[in-house]
Amino acid sequence: MSIVIMVGQLILGLSILVILHELGHFLAARAFGIKVEKFYLFFDAWNFSLFKFNYKGVEYGIGWLPLGGYVKIAGMIDESMDTDQLAGPPQPWEFRSKPAWQRLIVMLGGIIVNIVLGIFIFWVLTIRYGETYIPNGEAKYGIVPGKIGLKIGLEPGDKITAINGKEVVRFEELTSTEVILGNTDLTVLRGDQTVHVKVPGNLINDLSDMGIDQFISRIPRSKFVIDSVVPNSYANAAGIIKGDSITAVDGVKIQFFDQLQSELKKYAGKEAVLEVKRHNTVTQLTTNVNSEGTLGFKDGRTGIAAKFTQPKEKVLKYGFFGSLPIGANKAIGTFTDNAKGLGKVFKGEVKFNKAVSGPVAIATMFGSHIDWIRFWSLVGFLSMVLALTNLLPIPALDGGHSLFLIIEMIKGKPLSDKFLERSQIVGFVILVTLMVFVFGNDIVKIFVKK
Structure with missing residues (x-):
């Protein structure tokens, strides 16, 4: 269907x-x-x-x-x-x-x-519907970079404060075409240091294969609880239930879901001891970890889904005529962004098969x-x-x-x-x-x- x-x-x-x-x-x-x-x-x-x-x-x-x-x-x-x-x-x-x-x-x-x-x-x-976005300041725990983001030098928890020197107002700007078209300078607050990360001009080649979430997750880094557990999975067998908070893996403290994923990969194909908080009570559960580093099944499927503490969104409403320039800018921006992408193909910065999509x-x-x-x-x-x-x-x-x-x-x-x-x-x-x-x-x- x-x-x-x-x-x-x-x-x-x-x-x-x-x-x-x-x-x-x-x-x-x-x-x-x-x-x-x-x-x-x-x-x-x-x-x-x-x-x-x-x-x-x-x-x-x-x-x-x-x-x-x-x-x-x-x-x-x-x-x-x-x-x-x-x-x-x-x-x-x-x-x-x-x-x-x-x-x-x-x-x-x-x-x-x-x-x-x-x-x-x-x-x-x-x-x-107006415009709904996450203010960049609300992403207080920073970003979750994927494989592509890690490859270019981003790290979990980085806070991107500017793109080509211009202050980032909306978290969604981090995955805008201005960034993914490449040759972009990201100003990054990492701990108490400010560093610069260069986005390469051929980023689209990798995005085409792996998807935008392997660059920067469109959800800011945030705390989590277990939202659901798949029956007969390793997580289910270990006794994990909906509402649990996993706070450590073999003694290594975690707060965020990407930390859980990273720690579990260290125990791929082995057993791990999880520290689980349930109704203000902390207990330890021993679980198998599959070859993919998840609490799912032997074939690699995952066994849990997480519910994140979402940052507060901001909604902007415009009048009948006030909405026209906003809508026009979005439409024209789509046209110009695709034209820029096409220009990168002609320049040889992006492979043609990575840039096009069909039915x-x-x-x-x-x-x-x-x-x-x-x-x-x-x-x-x-x-x-x-x-x-x-x-x-x-x-x-x-x-x-x-x-x-x-x-x-x-x-x-x-x-x-x-x-x-x-x-x-x-x-x-x-x-x-x-x-x-x-x-x-x-x-x-x-x-x-x-």
């Missing part, structure tokens, strides 16, 4: 984005008196569609090939590769008959709609249960990513068409139909190759993480 929910949210989210993107082209074309012949969600390859109907001379439908969607504009060389209509003289209602600036607006229509949609979604979310990864991001805040946040994010992707100067994408139109405007005459046809074929091959690559890359990432 969880897979069905993930796939369902993926299809719904992408369908909303594709329909509205193509609607941008459709409305711009109609505004300039250009005839639109088809409006499709997904591709009706070989003229086979799952559903279609005609309304006012336009065929609307759903294709069988879920690789996006399209509008077929008369007099334009596009995904359909229908060049027969170009054999005759240009008609006044055709795309090719219109001035280059009008055709450019038509090609940018989808991108404009995606940007407006992204801003609108983040605006509405801000109106409805499998996106479905996982939606999650296995319905959370409408997460759903619309992700749709807003993907809308901005779709706008950026379509701006790329690849033939068959809006950016490729726009580039050719800009060249035409500079030259003062259009490029040849033969050149545009061949470019469209090349672009389509590139896009199909990329789609196959990102899909396969998603599958590989799943196995790498396992």
Whole structure:
């Protein structure tokens, strides 16, 4: 059932984005008196569609090939590769008959709609929910770095006070794109000393394989109690119950869950003596520790879940109009952050296969249960990513068409139909190759993480 929910949210989210993107082209074309012949969600390859109907001379439908969607504009060389209509003289209602600036607006229509949609979604979310964050000062026990964080020099309990010299106000800033895009200087308070930790420019390569929590946990370091114990686990056999506080491992005092994890790893495959506080009474329990260093099972599964003492969150509420700049900044920030990430790929700082995600990864991001805040946040994010992707100067994408139109405007005459046809074929091959690559890359990432 969880897979069905993930796939369902993926299809719904992408369908909303594709329909509205193509609607941008459709409305711009109609505004300039250009005839639109088809409006499709997904591709009706070989003229086979799952559903279609005609309304006012336009065929609307759903294709069988879920690789996006399209509008077929008369007099334009596009995904359909229908060049027969170009054999005759240009008609006044055709795309090719219109001035280059009008055709450019038509090609940018989808991108404009995606940007407006992204801003609108983040605006509405801000109106409805405001902003909730953990003040950095409330993280009084510091951070919990994962393998990646430890690798670059961070330590448990570090308090990051500034990023590139700018004071950290929100704890969430520590995992913001400003940090994870790398080449960032972190000012760290470690005990009574201030040190600087450099975040490398290729951090995304490791994050892609291991996840953001292996950099810095998004939950500040905090005290804990046992929230649940898995039946038949080593923890259960030792007598640990919900509400217990584990205060020492073989005499080594602990306060935090990451300390418990670190100490248990020293006893992997052996026995350990735990000091457990229960209802103001301290007792000692002997337990087996599995080969992974947890109180779970021989096969490595964990046996306990912790409940943390969460720092106090702060909620900011904005009015109807006050929410607009906040939402717009979030949307534009998403666009620029992804553009910076793409720039790192072109510079060779980040591997392409580490930077891209396909439908499998996106479905996982939606999650296995319905959370409408997460759903619309992700749709807003993907809308901005779709706008950026379509701006790329690849033939068959809006950016490729726009580039050719800009060249035409500079030259003062259009490029040849033969050149545009061949470019469209090349672009389509590139896009199909990329789609196959990102899909396969998603599958590989799943196995790498396992």
